Every structure is written in structure tokens, then in C-alpha cells.
Amino acid sequence: MRRLLFAANWKMHLGPDEARAYVKAFRARYNRREDREVWFFPPAVSVEAAAQTARDRGDLLVGTQDVYWEPKGAFTGAVSAPLALQAGARATLIGHSERRHVFGETDEDTRRKMGAALAAGLLPMLCVGETLAERDAGHTLAVVVRQLAAALSGVDGAALSRVVVAYEPVWAIGTGRTATPEDAGAVHREIRGWLHGRGAPAPRVLYGGSVNAKNAAALLAERELDGVLVGGASLDPEGWAQLVQTSAA
Ligand code: PGA
Numbered sequence: 001m002r003r004l005l006f007a008a009n010w011k012m013h014l015g016p017d018e019a020r021a022y023v024k025a026f027r028a029r030y031n032r033r034e035d036r037e038v039w040f041f042p043p044a045v046s047v048e049a050a051a052q053t054a055r056d057r058g059d060l061l062v063g064t065q066d067v068y069w070e071p072k073g074a075f076t077g078a079v080s081a082p083l084a085l086q087a088g089a090r091a092t093l094i095g096h097s098e099r100r101h102v103f104g105e106t107d108e109d110t111r112r113k114m115g116a117a118l119a120a121g122l123l124p125m126l127c128v129g130e131t132l133a134e135r136d137a138g139h140t141l142a143v144v145v146r147q148l149a150a151a152l153s154g155v156d157g158a159a160l161s162r163v164v165v166a167y168e169p170v171w172a173i174g175t176g177r178t179a180t181p182e183d184a185g186a187v188h189r190e191i192r193g194w195l196h197g198r199g200a201p202a203p204r205v206l207y208g209g210s211v212n213a214k215n216a217a218a219l220l221a222e223r224e225l226d227g228v229l230v231g232g233a234s235l236d237p238e239g240w241a242q243l244v245q246t247s248a249a
Contacts, residue, residue: 051088
């Protein structure tokens with residue numbers, strides 16, 4: 001059975017009360033399907049509220065949008081993987097394009113964060129993707145492979161199997177432009193092949209970038225996609241529940 005992963009990246013939206021109301025509304029609208037799971041990435045302050053509201057539903061999982069690599073200490077403003085775990089997170093995004101391009105996160109940062117997430121027992125969702133200039137220059141695959149190699153250097157087969165990769169072309173995020181299913185599929189094949197070659201038997205590769213209720217079906221018809229990572233279109237719980245409920249596997 002093809003099992004799809006639908007991931008919601010709330011970015012800097014939805015505080016704790018809103019997160020509770022959102023997860024309640026989502027649960028009321030979405031009837032569990034065995035062929036899919038749903039992950040939510042609230043802002044750090046809302047992780048506990050979301051995780052508590054999702055608690056007795058094994059198909060719903062909550063994660064953080066970022067973690068710092070040190071486990072604890074004098075790092076004002078940062079959240080570590082063990083602290084995220086304590087708040088109820090089971091996963092974390094790593095290297096999201098906004099972390100890389102707004103906050104200046106480097107490949108080396110993603111490597112350290114990957115190690116910290118895996119050491120703490122969080123499921124890392126590594127985000128990779130090229131900018132428009134890189135795409136136009138024909139560098140898409142080189143950039144994606146560089147990001148994979150950097151973040152995952154030293155991660156072996158068993159740990160690698162716990163990593164989900166989200167291919168998110170930077171030019172598609174929040175812009176209303178998506179990669180075509182064929183273009184996304186071609187990059188996914190490369191990513192899957194790369195992970196395979198390093199010992200992950202069944203890697204999961206998601207697509208992200210302006211996915212919404214209108215284009216999800218066409219994208220997910222591409223068998224290379226194991227799911228989607230969605231920002232804007234995940235913020236309304238009813239719309240998101242509908243997208244998750246009805247997208248064909
Ligand atoms: P978007 O964001 O769906 O709003 O384009 C996707 C993401 O940044 O993960």
C-alpha cells in the first residue's frame with residue numbers, strides 16, 4: 001500500500017490557543033485513513049498545545065520547525081531537540097528554505113542539527129531545494145545533492161531510514177508557482193537514489209512549494225511523491241482536513 005505523509009508547516013502562525021482550536025477542528029473533519037499520516041509543525045510556543053490536543057491519535061504527529069544543535073545551555077532564544085521532545089514534539093524540520101535564506105543557516109548548521117535531532121530521537125524532515133537562479137543555471141541537482149550530502153554526512157543506514165526529505169524549490173515556496181509533477185518527480189528520483197545508495201531501503205521524499213487543494217491531486221498522481229509539505233494551504237483546518245481526506249493515494 002502506498003502510504004502518504006501530509007505535513008503542515010504553520011510557520012509563524014497560530015499561538016497555543018489557536019493551535020488547540022485548530023487541531024480540534026481538524027480532528028472533527030478528518031477521519032483517519034490507514035494509507036496516510038499527518039504531521040504538524042507549529043511554532044515552538046504552540047508545540048505542546050498541539051501535541052496535547054492530538055495526543056490519542058496515533059496517525060497525527062507534531063514537530064518543531066527548527067532545533068538548535070546543543071542540548072542545553074546559554075543559547076538565548078534557541079530550542080534544543082531534548083526540549084522540543086519534552087514539549088511533545090516527535091519530529092523536526094531541518095534546513096527549511098526560510099531558515100537558510102532568511103536566517104542564514106548554512107549546510108554545516110543543518111549537519112549539526114541533523115545529528116542533534118537524531119540523537120534526541122526526533123524524526124528529522126530535511127528540506128532541500130534550489131533557488132530560481134540556481135535552477136536557471138541548470139544547477140538544481142547539484143544543489144540538492146550538496147544539501148543532502150552536507151546535512152547527512154556521517155548518518156548511516158539505520159539512522160538514515162528515519163530521515164524524511166522534503167524537496168522544496170525555493171522559487172515555489174509561497175509564490176503560487178509549483179514544479180510540474182514531472183520536474184518534481186525527476187528530482188525525487190535523484191534524491192531517492194542518493195538515499196538508497198547510502199543504505200536507506202525505503203526513503204520517503206515529499207514535495208513542497210505552493211501545494212494546495214487545486215494542485216495536490218495532480219502532484220500526488222506522480223508516484224515519486226510520498227506526500228507533501230504545505231505552508232499556506234495548511235493554515236485553515238477545514239481546508240487542510242479536506243485536502244488530506246480526499247487526495248487520492
Ligand atoms: P507554501 O510553503 O505551501 O506556503 O508554499 C511550503 C513550505 O514552506 O514548507
